[in-house]
Amino acid sequence: MVTEEYKQLSYSDVGMACGFQVRAKTEAEVMKHAKTHAAEAHGLKEISADTEKKIKAAIKTVSADVPAKK
Numbered sequence: 643m644v645t646e647e648y649k650q651l652s653y654s655d656v657g658m659a660c661g662f663q664v665r666a667k668t669e670a671e672v673m674k675h676a677k678t679h680a681a682e683a684h685g686l687k688e689i690s691a692d693t694e695k696k697i698k699a700a701i702k703t704v705s706a707d708v709p710a711k712k
């Protein structure tokens with residue numbers, strides 16, 4: 643097992659009544675998933691700069707054990 647760092651976002655941390663959580667290798671990837679979810683689940687076609695700032699502030703770096711590559 644190796645420990646890798648991930649970027650993780652919970653929408654509840656952004657102040658939304660929503661259990662959506664995403665984990666990805668980069669902040670850009672997290673943002674992409676967050677925007678897709680906002681559009682599909684909440685009808686938010688556009689995310690304001692303010693909301694984007696809130697989302698970025700809520701992104702945490704977490705460590706996870708993943709199987710080592712062979």
Ligand SMILES: [Zn+2]
Nearest residue numbers: 660661662683
């Ligand atoms: Zn949601």
